[in-house]
Amino acid sequence: MTVTIVSSDSKEVHIGFDQPFCIIGERINPTGRQILAQEMRDGDYSRVERDALAQVSAGAHMLDVNAGIPLADEPLILADCVKLVQSLTDVPLSIDSSVVAALEAGLSVYQGKALVNSVTGEDDRLESVLPLVKQYGAAVVAISNDETGISEDPNVRYEVAKKIVERAEDHGIARVDVVVDPLVMPIGAINTAGLQVVHLVKRLREELQVNTTCGASNVSFGLPNRNGLNAAFLAMAIGAGMTSAITNPMHVEMMQAIMGANVMMGHDPDCRHWIDRYRSEGVIAGSAREGRRSGRRRQTQL
Amino acid sequence: MTDNHSEQADEIDLNALPDDELVEQMHDDLYDGLKEEIEEGTNILLQRGWDAGKVLEDALVEGMRIVGIDFRDGILFVPEVLMSANAMKGGMAILRPLLAETGASTIGKMVIGTVKGDIHDIGKNLVAMMMEGAGFEVINIGINNGVENYLEAIEEHKPDILGMSALLTTTMPYMKVVIDTLVEQGIRDDFIVLVGGAPLNEEFSQAVGADAYCRDAAVAVETAKQMMHEKRVHTASS
Numbered sequence: 001m002t003v004t005i006v007s008s009d010s011k012e013v014h015i016g017f018d019q020p021f022c023i024i025g026e027r028i029n030p031t032g033r034q035i036l037a038q039e040m041r042d043g044d045y046s047r048v049e050r051d052a053l054a055q056v057s058a059g060a061h062m063l064d065v066n067a068g069i070p071l072a073d074e075p076l077i078l079a080d081c082v083k084l085v086q087s088l089t090d091v092p093l094s095i096d097s098s099v100v101a102a103l104e105a106g107l108s109v110y111q112g113k114a115l116v117n118s119v120t121g122e123d124d125r126l127e128s129v130l131p132l133v134k135q136y137g138a139a140v141v142a143i144s145n146d147e148t149g150i151s152e153d154p155n156v157r158y159e160v161a162k163k164i165v166e167r168a169e170d171h172g173i174a175r176v177d178v179v180v181d182p183l184v185m186p187i188g189a190i191n192t193a194g195l196q197v198v199h200l201v202k203r204l205r206e207e208l209q210v211n212t213t214c215g216a217s218n219v220s221f222g223l224p225n226r227n228g229l230n231a232a233f234l235a236m237a238i239g240a241g242m243t244s245a246i247t248n249p250m251h252v253e254m255m256q257a258i259m260g261a262n263v264m265m266g267h268d269p270d271c272r273h274w275i276d277r278y279r280s281e282g283v284i285a286g287s288a289r290e291g292r293r294s295g296r297r298r299q300t301q302l
Numbered sequence: 303m304t305d306n307h308s309e310q311a312d313e314i315d316l317n318a319l320p321d322d323e324l325v326e327q328m329h330d331d332l333y334d335g336l337k338e339e340i341e342e343g344t345n346i347l348l349q350r351g352w353d354a355g356k357v358l359e360d361a362l363v364e365g366m367r368i369v370g371i372d373f374r375d376g377i378l379f380v381p382e383v384l385m386s387a388n389a390m391k392g393g394m395a396i397l398r399p400l401l402a403e404t405g406a407s408t409i410g411k412m413v414i415g416t417v418k419g420d421i422h423d424i425g426k427n428l429v430a431m432m433m434e435g436a437g438f439e440v441i442n443i444g445i446n447n448g449v450e451n452y453l454e455a456i457e458e459h460k461p462d463i464l465g466m467s468a469l470l471t472t473t474m475p476y477m478k479v480v481i482d483t484l485v486e487q488g489i490r491d492d493f494i495v496l497v498g499g500a501p502l503n504e505e506f507s508q509a510v511g512a513d514a515y516c517r518d519a520a521v522a523v524e525t526a527k528q529m530m531h532e533k534r535v536h537t538a539s540s
Contacts, residue, residue: 037503070509146421150423185424189380189381222381
């Protein structure tokens with residue numbers, strides 16, 4: 001069974017078919033966050049600190065770190081943030097940039113085995129990113145598009161993913177260290193976006209036998225109650241075999257959907273995490289059973 | 303379980319409405335994304351002797367202006383706006399040949415494309431559809447466009463507006479390459495240059511020499527209209 005192991009210097013996270021869904025916190029990303037972008041450029045990382053701690057306490061197993069700020073020294077800022085976040089938390093990181101020099105700067109200061117986010121299927125991208133992934137012994141997110149664009153045909157996207165996985169193996173990167181992003185499109189503009197992902201995730205899992213991840217919130221772009229839709233999408237994607245997502249763990253609806261999907265997939269034996277999280281909500285106030293039960297409860301941790 | 307809009311709409315006989323009520327009904331129908339009704343209303347106004355330019359302005363563009371406001375304010379959502387834009391296109395298909403005949407221009411023409419090295423096109427296509435919906439003629443040149451593609455398209459189509467999109471911090475600097483080339487060729491000021499895409503901001507748009515950064519499709523339409531208006535005023539007074 002496919003297991004991708006990523007780590008910090010003190011903690012390993014296993015992404016895999018038989019593992020609870022891996023939540024990669026997306027908040028440390030200045031795209032679309034003007035205040036954060038300005039602060040990061042000015043070397044003020046206080047918001048990065050707060051976002052890191054809050055996401056971990058909300059249940060993120062990993063954190064994505066992105067410093068894509070226009071006209072800024074992205075390699076420097078990304079490396080600063082990687083060091084800072086690693087000094088605050090023990091969760092492994094996903095180092096996120098489309099700038100190769102920034103990926104390298106982030107990797108060079110990283111303690112442990114990182115997830116590189118990301119490589120796409122164009123030849124020049126493959127040949128610049130994959131050697132770095134190999135050099136630093138990292139894992140990598142493979143996004144299933146290339147110079148021809150993002151196909152609406154999931155089978156074309158499958159072929160791109162396959163090409164990336166094979167090229168990674170040519171570079172000496174094991175298949176288990178490639179986590180494929182099938183690309184989640186806005187359902188409000190493309191009515192088949194949800195089914196595309198379901199179809200593709202199944203093929204990726206059964207035929208290519210790779211782990212998968214996605215930017216889940218894309219699906220709800222331009223629609224009301226985005227968290228509700230994101231939650232439905234995540235539950236479906238997990239049902240189809242998706243093994244991780246880059247998403248916002250601060251959103252209660254999504255976290256509930258993910259925890260529920262873990263139960264349904266048989267990845268939460270005896271429903272222990274679910275019960276621990278929601279036990280008190282089912283207890284009638286003043287019930288005598290509450291004290292006795294909680295007193296004898298075994299402590300569990302995800 | 304499909305909503306049947308047409309059943310209710312059939313009860314209203316567009317032909318029986320006086321002009322002003324028909325125009326108002328068309329605003330409602332645009333809002334509801336009813337393409338056939340918009341086509342019918344457009345034909346009725348033309349039969350009543352309205353010229354194509356007036357139908358475009360009073361019925362379609364005004365209706366889409368209302369749609370744009372409610373989209374901006376979070377009352378309407380992307381799929382609804384796409385339906386409205388599609389209904390608008392139905393009306394435009396009828397008006398376009400007539401407008402061309404009389405030499406009346408549409409409210410503006412735009413060439414739009416994603417820059418070289420970048421294959422993201424959903425946001426850009428959304429802008430293209432919204433711009434069409436607002437009455438602009440849009441030439442969408444797709445993804446991964448080198449400067450030669452932009453030059454070719456503006457040579458062929460002579461647009462008022464050039465729109466560029468990028469979704470990556472690695473590809474967005476290419477906007478400067480395109481704009482610098484326009485400057486070198488002495489044609490930069492012939493166009494309103496609008497830029498957009500997730501990693502961009504106002505400061506970046508100024509740094510590359512664009513006229514404006516458009517945060518989303520609704521802002522793009524508003525900005526385009528505003529700048530076209532200013533351009534016309536400027537041209538008229540000079």
